[in-house]
Amino acid sequence: EAGVAQSPRYKIIEKRQSVAFWCNPISGHATLYWYQQILGQGPKLLIQFQNNGVVDDSQLPKDRFSAERLKGVDSTLKIQPAKLEDSAVYLCASSLGTSGGRQYFGAGTRLSVL
Amino acid sequence: QQQVKQSPQSLIVQKGGISIINCAYENTAFDYFPWYQQFPGKGPALLIAIRPDVSEKKEGRFTISFNKSAKQFSLHIMDSQPGDSATYFCAASRGSGNTGKLIFGQGTTLQVKP
Numbered sequence: 001e002a003g004v005a006q007s008p009r010y011k012i013i014e015k016r017q018s019v020a021f022w023c024n025p026i027s028g029h030a031t032l033y034w035y036q037q038i039l040g041q042g043p044k045l046l047i048q049f050q051n052n053g054v055v056d057d058s059q060l061p062k063d064r065f066s067a068e069r070l071k072g073v074d075s076t077l078k079i080q081p082a083k084l085e086d087s088a089v090y091l092c093a094s095s096l097g098t099s100g101g102r103q104y105f106g107a108g109t110r111l112s113v114l
Numbered sequence: 115q116q117q118v119k120q121s122p123q124s125l126i127v128q129k130g131g132i133s134i135i136n137c138a139y140e141n142t143a144f145d146y147f148p149w150y151q152q153f154p155g156k157g158p159a160l161l162i163a164i165r166p167d168v169s170e171k172k173e174g175r176f177t178i179s180f181n182k183s184a185k186q187f188s189l190h191i192m193d194s195q196p197g198d199s200a201t202y203f204c205a206a207s208r209g210s211g212n213t214g215k216l217i218f219g220q221g222t223t224l225q226v227k228p
Contacts (some may be wrong), residue, residue, distance in 0.1 A: 091158070101146075
């Protein structure tokens, strides 16, 4: 079974630039999550999709972050414009069901904002 | 109420020893408590999980002890091996009809010395 795929693995940008991350979840998984993991901290949920719809985006900085899930499969997370404090690893995860349970994580995208 | 507090921040154990990591939570509605293991450059991977209807769960060398009245749970790694050196995160969520959003602890970096 293929895991959660993320790209790119690394990205370096200057502040005020824009950046996008891509995630392909495990086939058949209904729920997709984007987490932000700042160095030395646990992952923090940014947004959660169930199929096409958003079920939780309470911690997404909506003035600069946006996300979409295309046809209930792939997802992109965008930051525009980036700030220094956005430097982190952005993790994508997926789960089979729609009310919790085991989440499978991708390797993440490490973003450095200079 | 949404926090999960994890300790210690770092831990050094000799090969063959017991590693113990503790977590505490406040929200009594949490009903799923997983532990994730993360190696450098990788995403977190589920290690073991427990629900509050049992006080202990064991899988190989890994055991979760759960104390519902104290709102605490811990991970015990028996016969710790150098390959166990990683960062460990506890987490908590509300399933059963809710979104299953995971709240992570801050993480514990474990080093097992040969």
